[in-house]
Structures are given as C-alpha cells and as structure tokens.
Amino acid sequence: MVDWITNEAPRWIVIGIWLLINGIIFGTTFVRYRDGEEFYYLRSLVGSSLCWARGSAACLNFNMMLILLPVCRKLINLIRGTCKCCPRSLRRQLDKNITFHKYIAYMICLHTAIHIGAHYFNFERLAEAQTIKDDDIRNFLSRLPYSQNGSWINPIRSSNPDPTKELFKTVAGVTGVVITLCLIIMVSSSTEIIRRSYFELFWFTHHVYIIFCIGFVIHGAERLIHRQVNLDKHPIDICASKYKSWGGTECPVPEFEGSLPMSWVWLLVPALIFLIDHLAGFISGLRLVVITKVVTHQSRVFEIQMQKKNFKAAPGQYILIQCPSISRLEWHPFTLTSAPSDDYFSVHIRRVGDWTEALAELCCVDKQEFRDASKMPRIKVDGPFGTATEDVMAYDVAVLIGCGIGITPFASVLKSVWSQCCQAGQSLSLKCIYLYWVCPDTTAFEWFQGLLLDLERQMTANNRQSMLRFHIYLTRGWNSNQARNIMLHDDVSVYDAVTGLHQKTHFGRPQWENVFKELSQLHKGLSTGVFFCGPKSLSTILHKLCNRFSNSTEKTKFYYNKENF
Amino acid sequence: MGKIEWAMWANEQAIVSCFVTILCGVLAVSGQFNLWGIGVYAILKGIVTFLIEYPRGKRQKGTSYPRRFQHLLSILISKGRLLTRNYFVRFVFYLCVSVPCCFMLPTILGALCYMITSLIYLVAAIKGEQWQPIEVDKEETGPKVIEQPRRPPPRRPDVSQRGPQEINSNQV
Numbered sequence: 115m116v117d118w119i120t121n122e123a124p125r126w127i128v129i130g131i132w133l134l135i136n137g138i139i140f141g142t143t144f145v146r147y148r149d150g151e152e153f154y155y156l157r158s159l160v161g162s163s164l165c166w167a168r169g170s171a172a173c174l175n176f177n178m179m180l181i182l183l184p185v186c187r188k189l190i191n192l193i194r195g196t197c198k199c200c201p202r203s204l205r206r207q208l209d210k211n212i213t214f215h216k217y218i219a220y221m222i223c224l225h226t227a228i229h230i231g232a233h234y235f236n237f238e239r240l241a242e243a244q245t246i247k248d249d250d251i252r253n254f255l256s257r258l259p260y261s262q263n264g265s266w267i268n269p270i271r272s273s274n275p276d277p278t279k280e281l282f283k284t285v286a287g288v289t290g291v292v293i294t295l296c297l298i299i300m301v302s303s304s305t306e307i308i309r310r311s312y313f314e315l316f317w318f319t320h321h322v323y324i325i326f327c328i329g330f331v332i333h334g335a336e337r338l339i340h341r342q343v344n345l346d347k348h349p350i351d352i353c354a355s356k357y358k359s360w361g362g363t364e365c366p367v368p369e370f371e372g373s374l375p376m377s378w379v380w381l382l383v384p385a386l387i388f389l390i391d392h393l394a395g396f397i398s399g400l401r402l403v404v405i406t407k408v409v410t411h412q413s414r415v416f417e418i419q420m421q422k423k424n425f426k427a428a429p430g431q432y433i434l435i436q437c438p439s440i441s442r443l444e445w446h447p448f449t450l451t452s453a454p455s456d457d458y459f460s461v462h463i464r465r466v467g468d469w470t471e472a473l474a475e476l477c478c479v480d481k482q483e484f485r486d487a488s489k490m491p492r493i494k495v496d497g498p499f500g501t502a503t504e505d506v507m508a509y510d511v512a513v514l515i516g517c518g519i520g521i522t523p524f525a526s527v528l529k530s531v532w533s534q535c536c537q538a539g540q541s542l543s544l545k546c547i548y549l550y551w552v553c554p555d556t557t558a559f560e561w562f563q564g565l566l567l568d569l570e571r572q573m574t575a576n577n578r579q580s581m582l583r584f585h586i587y588l589t590r591g592w593n594s595n596q597a598r599n600i601m602l603h604d605d606v607s608v609y610d611a612v613t614g615l616h617q618k619t620h621f622g623r624p625q626w627e628n629v630f631k632e633l634s635q636l637h638k639g640l641s642t643g644v645f646f647c648g649p650k651s652l653s654t655i656l657h658k659l660c661n662r663f664s665n666s667t668e669k670t671k672f673y674y675n676k677e678n679f
Numbered sequence: 680m681g682k683i684e685w686a687m688w689a690n691e692q693a694i695v696s697c698f699v700t701i702l703c704g705v706l707a708v709s710g711q712f713n714l715w716g717i718g719v720y721a722i723l724k725g726i727v728t729f730l731i732e733y734p735r736g737k738r739q740k741g742t743s744y745p746r747r748f749q750h751l752l753s754i755l756i757s758k759g760r761l762l763t764r765n766y767f768v769r770f771v772f773y774l775c776v777s778v779p780c781c782f783m784l785p786t787i788l789g790a791l792c793y794m795i796t797s798l799i800y801l802v803a804a805i806k807g808e809q810w811q812p813i814e815v816d817k818e819e820t821g822p823k824v825i826e827q828p829r830r831p832p833p834r835r836p837d838v839s840q841r842g843p844q845e846i847n848s849n850q851v
Contacts, residue, residue, distance in 0.1 A: 231706050234785045238712045277712075277784040295791055298699065302692040307735075307744055312683045 337372025430503025517648030700789030
C-alpha cells in the first residue's frame with residue numbers, strides 16, 4: 115500500500131493552509147468592495163472590476179510578505195535550530211524553502227495578471243466617464259470639484275483623455291508598468307534552463323527585486339482609489355438617484371478621500387528580516403578566515419581546511435564561500451566535510467567550473483612546493499547553514515545515498531556518528547546506517563576512502579561494525595584486465611579489491627526496488643530516514659519508492675529527504 | 680560556469696512576452712475598448728511569434744534542451760535561413776511589430792515586453808550568436824538491439840570469455 119502521509123501530507127497541509135488564506139483574503143476584500151457603501155460611486159463609475167483589482171491587490175500584499183522569507187538563509191537556519199523539539203515533519207518543510215518561494219512567485223504572477231487586467235478596465239471606464247456628455251451620474255461624478263482636499267473620485271481630469279497617456283501621468287501607472295516589467299524579467303530568467311545553464315544571468319537579473327519592492331511600496335502612494343467619507347450626511351439609498359439636485363441641504367455633494375497605502379505595512383517586517391539576514395551574512399563574511407591546509411586529492415578534487423573564530427557546525431551543514439580576488443559577487447555553497455569535533459573545518463571542492471578552477475589556481479593546488487599560509491588567498495565564509503542531513507540522528511535507521519561528489523554531505527555525518535559512538539555514555543537512537551555510494555570511476559574513491567577505512571577500523575575496535583554498512587556501486591571505469599584482477603583478488607581477500615574495505619564493491623547500478631524491499635523487511639516498524647544527494651531523475655525514483663514502501667499498518671516509514679542547493 | 684548565451688534568455692523572454700501580449704489582446708477585445716482592433720493584432724502577433732520562438736536553438740556548449748514537439752517547427756525555422764535564424768533580424772522584427780501595440784492601454788505592456796526581448800536579441804546578435812537547429816537522433820526502426828557492454832563487469836573467471844588458467848598466468 116502506498117503511504118502518502120509520511121512524505122506528502124505535511125507539505126500539502128502547508129500548501130493548503132496558504133491557499134486557504136489567499137482565498138479568504140481575496141474573498142473578503144472582494145466582498146468588501148462589492149457591498150461597501152463608501153465605494154458605491156466608485157463602483158458606478160468602473161463596475162465590478164474594482165472588486166477584482168482590490169481583491170488581487172490584497173493577495174499581492176500577503177504574498178509579497180511571504181516571498182522574501184523562504185530565501186532568508188539565516189532565518190531558516192535559526193528556525194531549524196530552535197525548532198529541535200517541534201515535530202520533525204514540520205521541520206522537514208524547511209528543506210523545501212525554494213519550492214515554496216516558487217509557489218508564492220506563481221501566485222504573485224497570477225494576482226498581478228488579475229490586478230492589471232482589472233485596472234485596464236478601471237482606467238478605460240474612468241476615461242470613458244469623462245467623455246460622457248449626457249445626463250448620466252458618471253458625468254456628474256467625473257466633474258466633482260477638484261480642490262476641496264482631494265474630494266474627487268475620477269482621477270482622470272482631462273475632458274478628452276487618451277488612457278495610454280493618462281496612465282503615465284499617475285504614479286500608480288508608472289510604478290505598475292515598471293514593476294510588472296521587473297517581474298516579467300525575473301520570471302523569464304528563472305526558468306529551469308537559464309538557472310541550470312547560466313546561473314549568473316539568473317542571479318543578476320533576480321536582483322531587480324530591489325526595484326520591484328520599492329515600486330511595490332510606492333505604487334499606492336498617490337491614493338487614487340477614493341472612498342466616500344460623508345456617508346452620514348449623504349446616504350447612498352436616498353441621495354444616489356437625486357444626483358441632479360446635489361449640493362442642497364438634503365443631499366450635500368459627496369466627499370471622497372483616498373485610502374492610505376498599506377503595502378509597506380505588509381512588506382516592512384519581512385524586508386527588515388531580509389535586510390538583517392543579508393547584513394548578518396555580510397558581517398560574518400568579514401570575519402577572518404585562515405586557510406590552514408590545502409590537500410590535493412584524486413580526480414580533480416581538492417580539500418581546503420580552514421579556521422575561523424566562533425565557528426560551530428553540525429553534521430551535514432554547508433557554508434558559502436566567496437573569494438574576493440575571483441569575484442566579489444559570487445558566493446558558492448560547499449558542504450562541510452569535517453566533523454563538529456575537529457578543530458578545523460574543511461570542504462572538498464571539485465574543479466569543474468571557472469570559479470573552482472580559479473580557486474584551485476590561487477591555492478596552488480597544482481604546484482608541489484610548500485606555501486606559507488599567509489600567502490593563501492583571502493576568502494570569506496558565511497554560514498554554516500543547515501540542511502536535511504542534520505536530522506540523521508533522529509531516525510532509527512538512516513539510509514544515505516550519494517552519487518559521485520554528492521557523497522560529501524555524508525562525510526561529516528559519518529564522522530560525527532563515529533565520534534558520538536565512541537563516547538560510551540551517549541545513547542543514540544540511531545541503530546543502523548546504510549551508505550549507498552553510486553560512483554562513476556575508481557579514482558573518485560580515493561579521497562573518501564581514507565575516512566571510510568578509519569571508520570571501519572574504529573567500528574570494529576568498538577565492536578559496533580554492524581552499525582555501519584557501506585554499499586559502493588561502481589558504474590564505470592574499469593577495463594577488462596582490471597575486471598579480472600578485481601575478481602581474483604576478491605575471492606582471496608576478505609577486503610575489497612578496489613576500496614580496501616570489508617564490504618565488497620558492487621559493479622553496475624543498484625536495483626533500488628530490491629534495496630528498499632530488503633530494508634523494509636529488515637527494519638519492520640522502524641522509522642527510516644532516507645537522505646539523498648544527487649541528480650534529479652534518481653531523486654524522483656527514490657521519492658516514489660519511499661512512498662511505496664512506507665507502510666502505515668506496520669509503522670515502517672521511509673522519510674525522504676533531499677539535499678538541494 | 681561558462682559563457683552566457685543571451686539568445687537562450689531572449690527566447691524565454693519572448694515566450695513570456697507572447698503570453699503577456701495574447702492576454703493583453705484578449706482583454707482589449709473582450710473589453711471592446713476604443714481601438715480594440717489593436718487587441719486582435721496583438722493576439723495574432725502573439726501567436727505568430729510564439730510559433731517562431733517555440734523551437735529552442737542549439738546551445739553552443741553542453742546539452743541542448745528541445746521543447747516538447749518542437750521538431751516540425753524547428754525544420755521550418757531552419758528553412759527560413761537568414762530571415763529566421765539571424766538574431767539581428769529578430770531584434771528589428773520585434774521592435775517593429777511592437778509599435779502598433781503602444782497606442783492602446785491594455786497592449787502597452789505587451790509592447791514593452793517585446794522591446795525588452797528585442798534588446799536581449801540585440802545583445803545576442805552583437806555577441807555573434809545564431810539560431811542553430813538541434814539535431815534529432817534518428818529513431819531506429821526494427822527490433823531494438825541492446826549493445827554489448829564495452830567494459831565487462833567483473834565476473835567470476837569461468838563466466839568471462841577466457842579460461843581461468845590464462846588469467847592466473849596473467850597475474851603471475
């Protein structure tokens with residue numbers, strides 16, 4: 115039976131609540147403007163499009179409040195840290211922050227479309243009202259005196275208006291056009307292909323959000339939407355039909371006042387949080403970082419060991435690194451590979467792009483001679499930030515699945531499990547760790563192998579070897595001669611021929627279905643945390659398998675967690 | 680991260696512009712505002728440019744990601760030679776077609792979107808980019824033959840092609 119509750123339900127509940135709030139805000143605002151007497155005359159000018167415009171504006175306010183929050187790294191880290199006691203299923207939602215950011219952005223796009231569409235109608239109808247010459251209430255309303263502290267209702271004042279020109283005479287019109295263009299640019303440059311292939315483009319264009327937010331706040335500053343303020347002297351039900359005799363004692367001329375711009379109230383708190391979040395990042399980047407050691411590993415990987423004052427990390431966390439001499443704008447995320455108990459912190463960097471190549475050059479990875487630490491490049495470090503992997507200890511069984519370089523987040527996890535294991539007094543709820551490493555070639559093992567060997571030795575020494583189980587899958591990278599040699603060695607030795615570990619290397623890709631079947635039988639009734647770092651296609655397969663093999667009657671549960679950057 | 684191919688962004692921006700323009704056109708027509716004929720024009724313009732922009736070009740480096748079912752349109756675009764493949768032509772074209780939309784309130788956003796698109800295309804043209812069709816892998820007819828693995832997995836000696844003695848001697 116497929117168990118949806120474990121992995122899917124919490125997310126859908128969060129999304130459901132958010133949708134519900136959106137619906138309520140839209141509905142109540144819509145009804146308020148549809149039935150409110152103070153908007154009666156405005157409605158008689160522009161019709162129901164007023165309600166649509168205001169409803170969507172209210173939802174835009176709400177979503178603008180939310181959209182900055184999921185991208186505050188420090189805030190999310192803080193919540194994750196303080197929420198240790200709150201339910202795990204809730205905390206896991208924090209890993210999906212970017213997904214929520216996207217959903218909120220979609221909602222903003224939808225409401226922007228509604229808002230603009232409705233305002234087109236409003237504007238055209240207001241312009242049309244100015245041109246009506248006959249005995250119509252709209253004609254009367256459009257000609258209300260301009261002077262008396264803004265007691266007009268039709269913002270278009272010229273007698274034969276061109277709506278296009280009128281649009282650019284208003285603050286709301288200009289800011290509206292500008293911020294919509296900003297939004298469109300942000301949307302078009304954050305499609306998957308741009309994000310994946312030209313990240314810088316996405317990153318730089320996304321910064322028009324600054325213009326977007328400023329424009330958003332001053333959009334309503336001109337107070338174009340006027341409501342009636344003298345309803346007690348000028349009741350709608352009596353006076354509306356007698357518009358020709360307005361100005362007498364019975365029905366004085368209706369007075370109007372613009373409603374105060376409220377958008378800034380919604381944006382203020384999240385904008386402050388966002389600002390503090392980024393400032394904190396900037397300040398923590400200023401603190402001195404000393405590179406203590408650079409280690410060159412096989413297959414174009416190098417390791418940087420660093421020290422920084424007051425730096426504390428939990429297993430599985432990542433840091434952002436910036437190197438001013440390469441680029442002052444680029445911050446790159448790297449997973450920490452050192453354990454919390456180490457006196458340094460380290461990252462493993464694979465040389466694949468311009469930036470990593472340049473950093474390798476600066477750190478003199480290729481040169482053999484010794485270099486003084488003071489000659490190392492200056493780097494800035496922000497973090498550490500938490501990821502899903504932090505929760506490894508909270509499950510009964512942990513299944514860590516890494517593809518290629520995706521093994522790095524688990525390095526520090528394994529290290530810290532080992533150090534906690536060694537402290538006899540500590541009891542771990544974690545009973546068993548499975549490590550699946552799918553790797554393309556043999557050379558890639560070497561830098562991680564040392565750690566695994568160490569771990570294995572320690573575990574055997576403490577008689578805990580059953581706790582950690584490696585499964586290494588080699589998918590490519592051997593020739594036929596090697597293949598035979600491996601096989602021959604395999605038969606003779608208790609150690610694996612490739613890695614030198616107790617547990618033998620598998621060749622080819624793992625059959626995940628069998629793996630999960632076995633796991634679910636071995637650990638019946640236990641909660642298993644599956645942690646994955648690797649390509650998306652495999653992530654989907656694993657996610658589905660987790661759902662399929664979770665069983666609510668037997669309480670065997672697979673919690674799926676994915677590392678994402 | 681490699682060099683930025685501006686045409687890729689221009690293409691995405693063009694697709695978004697198409698949707699914006701069509702939406703604007705629909706609003707203008709449904710509202711029956713003054714000059715609603717421009718709305719009809721905007722819808723047509725949106726559809727035509729959507730057809731031009733739908734097939735994604737080949738990336739200079741790395742894997743290209745064709746859109747679903749873009750193959751037929753892709754042939755059409757590559758047949759158009761300079762007219763459809765040169766980005767400078769697109770820059771001029773989009774700038775020109777966006778002009779009529781400036782005269783009507785609802786379509787003005789669409790016009791501005793097209794102007795941004797054309798500017799990005801100008802950058803792409805200056806950087807010397809050009810639309811290249813993505814080659815389609817020819818589908819093989821007949822029964823599918825799974826190729827023999829080039830690197831045999833390590834198996835027991837008796838399974839592998841050569842006999843066990845030979846291997847032993849190899850090892851020595």
